[in-house]
Structures are given as C-alpha cells and as structure tokens.
Amino acid sequence: xxxxxxxxxxxxxxxxxxxxxxxxxxxxxxxxxxxxxxxxxxxxxxxxxxxxxxxxxxxxxxxxxxxxxxxxxxxxxxxxxxxxxxxxxxxxxxxxxxxxxxxxxxxxxxxxxxxxxxxxxxxxxxxxxxxxxxxxxxxxxxxxxxxxxxxxxxxxxxxxxxxxxxxxxxxxxxxxxxxxxxxxxxxxxxxxxxxxxxxxxxxxxxxxxxxxxxxxxxxxxxxxxxxxxxxxxxxxxxxxxxxxxxxxxxxxxxxxxxxxxxxxxxxxxxxxxxxxxxxxxxxxxxxxxxxxxxxxxxxxxxxxxxxxxxxxxxxxxxxxxxxxxxxxxxxxxxxxxxxxxxxxxxxxxxxxxxxxxxxxxxxxxxxxxxxxxxxxxxxxxxxxxxxxxxxxxxxxxxxxxxxxxxxxxxxxxxxxxxxxxxxxxxxxxxxxx
Numbered sequence: 001x002x003x004x005x006x007x008x009x010x011x012x013x014x015x016x017x018x019x020x021x022x023x024x025x026x027x028x029x030x031x032x033x034x035x036x037x038x039x040x041x042x043x044x045x046x047x048x049x050x051x052x053x054x055x056x057x058x059x060x061x062x063x064x065x066x067x068x069x070x071x072x073x074x075x076x077x078x079x080x081x082x083x084x085x086x087x088x089x090x091x092x093x094x095x096x097x098x099x100x101x102x103x104x105x106x107x108x109x110x111x112x113x114x115x116x117x118x119x120x121x122x123x124x125x126x127x128x129x130x131x132x133x134x135x136x137x138x139x140x141x142x143x144x145x146x147x148x149x150x151x152x153x154x155x156x157x158x159x160x161x162x163x164x165x166x167x168x169x170x171x172x173x174x175x176x177x178x179x180x181x182x183x184x185x186x187x188x189x190x191x192x193x194x195x196x197x198x199x200x201x202x203x204x205x206x207x208x209x210x211x212x213x214x215x216x217x218x219x220x221x222x223x224x225x226x227x228x229x230x231x232x233x234x235x236x237x238x239x240x241x242x243x244x245x246x247x248x249x250x251x252x253x254x255x256x257x258x259x260x261x262x263x264x265x266x267x268x269x270x271x272x273x274x275x276x277x278x279x280x281x282x283x284x285x286x287x288x289x290x291x292x293x294x295x296x297x298x299x300x301x302x303x304x305x306x307x308x309x310x311x312x313x314x315x316x317x318x319x320x321x322x323x324x325x326x327x328x329x330x331x332x333x334x335x336x337x338x339x340x341x342x343x344x345x346x347x348x349x350x351x352x353x354x355x356x357x358x359x360x361x362x363x364x365x366x367x368x369x370x371x372x373x374x375x376x377x378x379x380x381x382x383x384x385x386x387x388x389x390x391x392x393x394x395x396x397x398x399x400x401x402x403x404x405x406x407x408x409x410x411x412x413x414x415x416x417x418x419x420x421x422x423x424x425x426x427x428x429x430x431x432x433x
Contacts, residue, residue, distance in 0.1 A: 027056070028056065028427075029075045029077050030053060030054060030055050030072055030073065030075075030076045030077070031053070031054040031055075031076065031077045032052070032068070032076045032077070032078050033052040033053075033079045033081055033086065034051060034065055034080050034081060035050040035051070035065075035085075035086035035405070036048065036084055036085065036086075037050075037085040037086065037409065038050040038062075038085075038087075038395060039086070039376060040062070040088065040395040040396060041087065041088040041377060041380035041381040041384075041393050041394035042377075042396070044373060046085070049064065049065050049066075049082075050062065050064065050065060050068075051068030053071055053072055053076075054401045054427050055427075056401075057400060057401050057427040058398060058399070058400065058401055059395060059400070062396055062397060079422075079429070081422060084406060084407055084421065084433065085406050085407075085409055085416070086403055086405045087376065087380065087404050088392070088393050088394050088399075088403065088404070089137025089138060089166075089392070089393075089403060090134075090135045090137065090344075090380065090404060090420075091136065091137070091140075091344070091379055091383035091387070091392065091393060092131065092136045092139045092345060092346050092348065092361075092379070092383075093139075093281075093343045093344060093345040093386055093387070094283055094306050094346060095131070095139045095140065095142065095346065095358075096143065096145060096348065096349025097124040097128060097139075097144075097154055098121070098124050098144040098147040098150055098151060098349070099111065099350065100123060100352050101349070101350065101352035101355070102145075102313075102349075103313045103315075103350075104316050104317070105182065108145075108182060108195070109183055111145070111146075112145070112146045112182075112195065117148060117150055120150065121147065121154060124147075124150065124151070124154045125165070126353075127348075127349070127353045128154055128158060128163060128164070128165030129164050130353050130354070131165065131166050131353075131358070132165055132423060132425065132430055132431075134357055134420060135359065135417070135420035136359075137166050137167065137392075137404070137423070137424075138167040138168075138383070138392055138402070139166050139167070139168055140171070140219060140262075140386075141171060142174070142219070142221050142262055142283065143172065143221050144172060144173060146194060148173065149172050149173070149215045149216060151168065151170040152170050152217075155168035167392070167402075170217060170218050171217055171218065171221045171262065172212045172217040173196055174195075174197065175196055175198075175205070175208055175220075176196045176199065176222065176241055177199060177241050178198045179198075180223070180226055181194070181195050181196045182195050183195065196223065197211075197212070199242075199246070202245050202246055202249040204246075205242075205246050205249035206249050206250075209253040209257065213259060218259065219260055219262055220250065220254040220260070220262070221261070221263070222242065222250050222261070222264070223241050223263075223264045224240065224247065224265040224270040224271070224273050224277075224279075225238035225239060225240050225241055225264070225265055225270025225271075225273065226239050227239040227267075228266050228267045228287070228320050228324065229320055230323065235268050235289060236266070236268055236287030236320070236327050237269050238266055238268070238269045238270045238287065239267075239269070240273045244273065244276055247273060247274070247277035248276075248277050250277070251278045251279055252278075255278075260280040260281070261280050261281075262283055262304075263277070263283060264283045264284060265282050265284065266284045266286045267287040268288070268289050268292060270287075271287060271288060271292050272295075275295050275296070275299065278299075279301065280301065281301065281302040281304055284304075285303050285304075285305055285328070286324045286331075287324075287327065287331075288303070288331035289331070293331070293340055294338075296341075297338060297339065297340060300341070302341045302343050303342050304342075304345035305328060306346060307328065307329075307361060307365070308346045308351065308361045309346065309347035309348075309351055310324065310325050310328060311364075312356070313350065313351075329368050332365075332368040332369060333368055341385075341386075342370075343379075343382050344375070344378040345361070346360075346361045357418045361379070362375045362376070362378075362379060362410075362418075363414050363415055363418070372414045375414060376410065376411075376414075380393040380394065381393040381394050400426060401426055401427040402424065402425050403423075403424045404424075405420070405421055405433065406419060406420055406421055407419065421433040
C-alpha cells in the first residue's frame with residue numbers, strides 16, 4: 001500500500017511528457033523593410049530610402065533608413081525593397097466575394113439556380129486569395145447575392161487562418177422590397193431564390209437589420225432604386241424602391257446598433273432618396289448631379305463610384321447603360337473639383353474575379369480627373385476612414401503591418417498598381433518579389 005501511494009504521488013507530481021503544456025512560442029523576430037520609395041497613404045509626396053520596422057502584426061517605426069535600421073537589432077529579418085515603391089495595403093470598398101460576374105440577367109440567374117451556397121463559398125475563398133494577391137489587404141463585401149450569410153463564414157475562415165485573404169467587412173444579404181430584385185419570375189407557382197432579403201414596412205425594415213447584425217453583418221446595405229432611364233432634362237432618373245419611412249427605419253436601426261449603411265443608388269432619384277434616409281455611402285451614383293454633390297458635401301457622405309464594373313456591363317446590358325458611363329465620368333470630374341470624399345470600390349464580382357485586376361479602378365480615377373496621389377488615397381487612407389478603421393490605410397507607427405510594393409512609381413504611371421509584386425498583411429508575407 002505504501003509503495004503504491006508513492007508511485008501515485010510521483011505520477012501526480014511529474015506527469016508524462018505528452019501531458020505537459022507545450023513551451024511558450026517564441027516571438028517572431030522583427031522585420032526591417034528597406035523601401036526605395038514610400039507612399040504612406042497620408043502625405044502628399046513620396047519619401048525615398050525609408051526604413052519600416054515591423055513587430056508582430058504592427059508597424060513599430062517609420063523613417064529614414066539610417067535612423068530605423070539600428071532599432072531593428074542584429075536578429076531582424078530584412079526585406080529589401082530598395083528598388084521598389086512601398087504603399088499601404090490597398091482597400092476595395094465594394095466587392096462581392098460570392099458572385100462571379102453578372103453582366104446579364106442570365107449569368108446572374110445561373111449562379112443562384114445552379115450553384116449551391118457551398119460551391120459558391122468555395123469560389124469565394126478563391127476570390128479572397130485573389131484579392132490579397134492583387135494587393136487588397138482589406139475589402140468591404142457588399143452582399144452575398146442569394147448566398148445568405150456565407151460572407152461572414154469566409155471572413156471567419158480568414159481571421160482564423162484557415163484560408164488566406166484580406167480583412168473582410170461583411171454586409172450579408174442586402175435589402176430590397178418584395179418583387180423589386182432578382183430573381184423575379186412570371187411563374188407565380190415557383191418560389192425562386194432571392195438575391196436579397198425581401199423587406200417591407202417599417203417594422204420589417206428594423207427586423208431585417210437586427211437579423212443581419214445578429215448573423216455577423218458589419219455593414220448594412222439596401223437597394224435604393226432600380227429601372228434607370230434618361231429624362232428630357234438629360235438627367236439619369238430611376239424608380240425608388242423603399243418609401244422614405246422604410247429607408248429611414250433601415251438607417252436608424254442600423255445606426256442604433258452601431259452599423260453604417262451603404263445604399264445602391266444609381267439614378268438621381270435613388271441617390272436623393274438614399275441621402276434623405278441618412279446613409280453613409282452612395283454606391284455607383286451614375287446619376288449624380290451638381291445639386292446632389294452639394295448634399296453629399298453638406299452631409300459628409302462618401303461616394304463609391306465603381307467605375308470598372310460600369311464599363312464592363314455597359315455593352316452586354318445595352319440601353320441606358322452605355323450613356324451612363326459618360327454621365328458618371330462627367331459627374332466624377334465635378335465631384336473631385338468640389339472635394340467630395342470619393343472612395344475606391346470596384347464592384348468586383350459584378351465582373352469576374354479571374355478576368356480583371358481590381359486595381360484598374362485607380363486608372364479610371366486618374367483618367368476621370370484625380371491626381372495619382374488622390375487616387376491612391378481613395379484606396380488607402382480614404383477607404384480606411386470610410387470603414388472606420390483607424391489602424392488601416394497608412395504606413396505609420398501603430399498601424400497594421402499591411403503593405404504592398406510595386407516595381408515602378410505609381411505617381412508617374414498609376415497602372416503600376418495593377419502589377420503588385422509584394423504583399424504583406426498583418427506582418428505575414430503573402431507575395432514576394
């Protein structure tokens with residue numbers, strides 16, 4: 001009995017190796033990036049020969065290389081980008097991870113009718129990787145187009161390290177009134193998939209916001225209008241979807257729950273209705289007028305114009321969609337001159353993720369009247385401001401270690417951003433030169 005007791009006591013004091021806690025993980029060594037040029041997302045000019053010191057997932061120091069390098073210590077990992085231009089990770093404020101192009105009604109219907117949500121989520125995981133490899137380290141995903149809350153699942157998979165991808169700010173299902181968004185069929189005997197969450201009435205609007213927030217929505221999105229046409233006044237008009245009371249209920253409830261609101265608003269009537277409701281961002285905005293630009297300025301509302309998708313769908317859709325491109329270009333130029341807060345968003349998913357590089361949006365912005373630096377800020381610090389993310393969109397101490405690099409100088413050739421050579425997110429390198 002005594003010997004057995006001793007054995008038991010020994011086992012209790014000294015458990016076998018497999019039962020012992022693993023040793024604490026050693027901290028990764030700091031990283032020193034040598035940047036030939038730095039566009040930090042905030043300043044109006046680039047800097048040369050800059051050192052960026054990274055500790056963990058944060059930027060610790062930024063300054064002249066000669067000053068920063070000694071802070072790194074002998075054990076630092078060095079990434080030599082001395083022949084390249086370094087920028088903050090790019091941000092796309094309008095994406096659709098669960099969509100693979102919808103230039104026509106048929107292409108949209110096929111995805112909702114013939115692809116399961118599980119299959120679409122697999123494609124979304126691929127799309128998240130594509131976004132990251134193109135240099136977009138953060139995206140705002142503005143609805144799943146019938147795939148319910150799968151964008152939140154993809155976001156969680158990225159956050160947990162299951163798949164590579166950008167920071168994702170999800171809006172889940174979006175909203176439109178009954179019968180005012182595809183798929184709508186002439187056959188009343190069939191209940192077809194809904195591309196959005198159908199919402200009717202003030203109480204229904206508040207309930208939908210609560211449901212989406214409960215399922216992980218970071219943003220709320222609704223469709224302010226449909227049916228776009230040019231009137232005798234040469235203004236792009238539209239049919240408004242929600243009553244003012246319904247739209248205000250969506251916005252009020254979202255704001256009460258700490259969420260911001262994006263409104264799909266293409267025609268001038270839809271833009272005006274969304275602004276009356278108090279939204280935070282206007283998406284697309286092809287029918288923007290001078291008077292509406294003044295309201296945007298007065299209310300501090302952001303405009304996310306999604307120019308790339310406008311060009312992509314104009315041909316296949318025909319009708320007013322072609323002239324809408326030119327109308328938007330002219331409105332964009334006026335808005336830039338007046339100082340509207342324009343943020344980069346591509347609507348990728350409206351065009352296939354595998355066909356175009358989202359960074360083409362920067363090129364359109366320069367063609368439409370922005371300087372290259374203004375365009376870059378629209379997809380870095382400006383986009384971070386829209387998202388309410390103070391630690392994104394700039395290269396400065398304390399910010400997330402999200403960085404990209406290109407071989408040339410995007411201030412001289414903005415298309416360089418379509419050829420990203422280096423990508424880091426949270427201190428982890430995903431693409432090396």
